[in-house]
Structure formats: structure tokens, C-alpha cells
Amino acid sequence: xxxxxxxxxxxxxxxxxxxxxxxxxxxxxxxxxxxxxxxxxxxxxxxxxxxxxxxxxxxxxxxxxxxxxxxxxxxxxxxxxxxxxxxxxxxxxxxxxxxxxxxxxxxxxxxxxxxxxxxxxxxxxxxxxxxxx
Amino acid sequence: xxxxxxxxxxxxxxxxxxxxxxxxxxxxxxxxxxxxxxxxxxxxxxxxxxxxxxxxxxxxxxxxxxxxxxxxxxxxxxxxxxxxxxxxxxxxxxxxxxxxxxxxxxxxxxxxxxxxxxxxxxxxxxxxxxxxx
Numbered sequence: 001x002x003x004x005x006x007x008x009x010x011x012x013x014x015x016x017x018x019x020x021x022x023x024x025x026x027x028x029x030x031x032x033x034x035x036x037x038x039x040x041x042x043x044x045x046x047x048x049x050x051x052x053x054x055x056x057x058x059x060x061x062x063x064x065x066x067x068x069x070x071x072x073x074x075x076x077x078x079x080x081x082x083x084x085x086x087x088x089x090x091x092x093x094x095x096x097x098x099x100x101x102x103x104x105x106x107x108x109x110x111x112x113x114x115x116x117x118x119x120x121x122x123x124x125x126x127x128x129x130x131x132x133x
Numbered sequence: 134x135x136x137x138x139x140x141x142x143x144x145x146x147x148x149x150x151x152x153x154x155x156x157x158x159x160x161x162x163x164x165x166x167x168x169x170x171x172x173x174x175x176x177x178x179x180x181x182x183x184x185x186x187x188x189x190x191x192x193x194x195x196x197x198x199x200x201x202x203x204x205x206x207x208x209x210x211x212x213x214x215x216x217x218x219x220x221x222x223x224x225x226x227x228x229x230x231x232x233x234x235x236x237x238x239x240x241x242x243x244x245x246x247x248x249x250x251x252x253x254x255x256x257x258x259x260x261x262x263x264x265x266x
Contacts, residue, residue: 005144005259007195009229012220040220044228046204050221057220060231062140071179087145087173087190087263088183095177096142096261098193098231126138128229130220 011062011126012047013040020123022065033118038103038127040112048130051105051114059101060129061121066097099125102133144195144259145180146173153256155198166251171236171260173245181263184238184247192234193262194254199230232258235266 016037018024038059040048051057070093075081086094103116149170151157171192173181184190203226208214219227236249 007142007144007197007259007261009140009142009231011138011140012228044204044220047218047220047228049205050218055221058233060229064140071177072182085180085183087177087180088188088265090264094262095145095180096193098142098262100191100233100264126140128140129227129231131223131233132221 009062009128011041011128012044012130013038013127015039015061015119015121015123015125015127017119017121017123017125019121022122024122033120035106036116036119036121037109038114038116040127040130042112045112048112048114051108051130053105053108055105056133057103057105057116058131058133059099059103059116059119059127060131061099061101062126062128063092063097063099064126065092065122067093068095068097070094098128142195142261144174144261145177145263146171146260148172148194148252148254148256148258148260150252150254150256150258152254155255157255166253168239169249169252169254170242171247171249171263173260173263175245178245181245181247184241184263186238186241188238189266190236190238190249191264191266192232192236192249192252192260193264194232194234195259195261196225196230196232197259198225198255200226201228201230203227231261
């Protein structure tokens, strides 16, 4: 392939959460993840202007603390689960550590930040994209 | 924010498709998108080793031909649809042009490339991640 294969990605915002360290994180979002606040940088105001309460969105994050050299993992960090190629899992450790999160918008704040339900993401995690479901 | 906000992302492979130019692309995957072949670079062999026929996966692509300066769009490229912030849409034009595609694996080839059902992605599009559904 002669096509370019290295790209740059910029944060469009970040997440505020009560999850301050990895040990605080539930293993799956269904397991008691707390709500979170989504802050998008003001240069993207137009791009978020149509987000409203009740919207179901897909949040793409950059999991900066991940190990990008990992190719196989025990799913859910449980040694009882057979070692599995990361592209068959949702492990945060992977060559390009993009996180995918389904969220529902519960409130829009005055500063255009917004609140979402259960989200298993560490405080300060960069956001790189938002899409409609 | 003092956290880093610029990241590097590397292609892990690319897509072969009969869709050679944008005009060939149906507007939504449900509308007659053709099957495609997923080629993953050999350095990631271990990471794809557990992918098998019938798997439902999420493919993340890098939509290199997108316009990264676009903040609002007419959904589905239809001027009749009101101008909408891109973070409320699935437009390929957006600050970080990551594509999200739900695919079903229909065959694994001898060279470890694999076939998927309907996929609206141009031939040669870089792949940046694969996750289980």
C-alpha cells in the first residue's frame, strides 16, 4: 500500500467524571458506572449545537493510559477467560486506543457542556468524536 | 486542560471494495452496499486470530477523503434536511473523520483477510480498529 497510514487526531473536548483512577472503574458500563459531564471546546460550538436532552449518541474517546503494544488479552481482565486477540474484544489495550461509548443525554448546561448517563471513562479522558446512533 | 490533545493513529489494515469512487457509494449501508474484504497487516496477526465466521464486529476506519473543517451539514447530503451540527449526524465530514461500521464476517481467507457483508466504504480505506459488538 502506498496510501498514507499515519494520521493525526485532535481532542474535541474531555470528560469530567467521579472515576479518578483505573481501580474505580467498573468492568462494564452496565455495572454501576456513574454519570459524567461532556465538555466540548468552544471552537466546535456549531458542531454540538443540535445535541439535546434525550439524544442517544456514540462518544469516541482516546484512552491515553492504554498499552498500545498489546495484541492479546484475557477478556474483562479475568485470567479465567482464554487469551484472545484484542480485535475480538473491547479491551482498552489495543494498537489505536479509541473508546466507544453509547450515552444518553440527560441535561444541557449553560456553558454548552452536557450530562450523560452511566459512562465508564476516567476523569479527564479526551473526546475525539461524537456521532448519532 | 494541560493534558495532551494531539494523538497519532496508525492504519492496522485496509479495505478492498468494488466502491471505487464517492459517487458509487449508497447513502446508507442498508441501501445496497456491496460486500468487502478486510486486510489486516501481518504484524497484527495475533490480534485478529480469534475472528471467525458469523462474528459481529465494529470496524473503525479513517475516512481520509473527508473535509475536517466541516462543523455543520445537511444530513444525508440532502439540502432539504436542515443544517445540523456534525456531532448530531453520521456525516463523514467532521474534525476527526473516524468511520464506524457494523459488519458480519462471512468468510475467513487463507491469508487471514476476511469477508464482510454490506459495507459502504471506498476501496483502499484505512482501518484503524476492530471491536466486538
